[in-house]
Amino acid sequence: MVATSVSKTLELPRVEDTEAFGERLGKVLRGGDLLLLAGPLGAGKTALVRGLAVGLGVTGRVSSPTFVIARLHEPAEGGRGIALVHVDAYRLGGDLEELDDLDLDTDLVDSVVAVEWGEGAAERLSEDHLLIRLERRDDDVRLAHLLPHGSWVDRELP
Secondary structure (H helix, E strand, O other): OOOOOOOEEEEEOOHHHHHHHHHHHHOOOOOOOEEEEEOOOOOOHHHHHHHHHHHHOEOOOOOOOOOOOEEEEOEOOOOOOOOEEEEEOHHHOOOHHHHHHOOHHHHOOOOEEEEEOOOOOHHHHOOOEEEEEEEEOOOOOEEEEEEEEHHHHHOOOO
């Protein structure tokens, strides 16, 4: 799948900036949204999801789900009423069958699904997704490259 010509790059000097961007994004997400997060270790994928959780208003502490593969964060009272499914596809090693076993397409009906290490595998869950490629420069500043696909092309990115 090819990224669209509509893209945006954000400079995120501190981890708190990555979390704040995630919070802004979380406030505009809708049930059924799919986010694919790419980037090396330490690029800020989990920090971004921590911000998403705040913006969505969900329960539970957000940490990398590497060992459990997927973690569900239910809507908190007073939140937006949208659950967050946080997936770490790193250990799946590109095993699409194991990804299918998670039934993420069912979660995509009314939850936000954020898949760390999802590029190259999780795109098949939906043509409509936002790919966020994170990189960490030598000066520790993170860059977030937002690449919308499908219906995301027509949405305003925070």
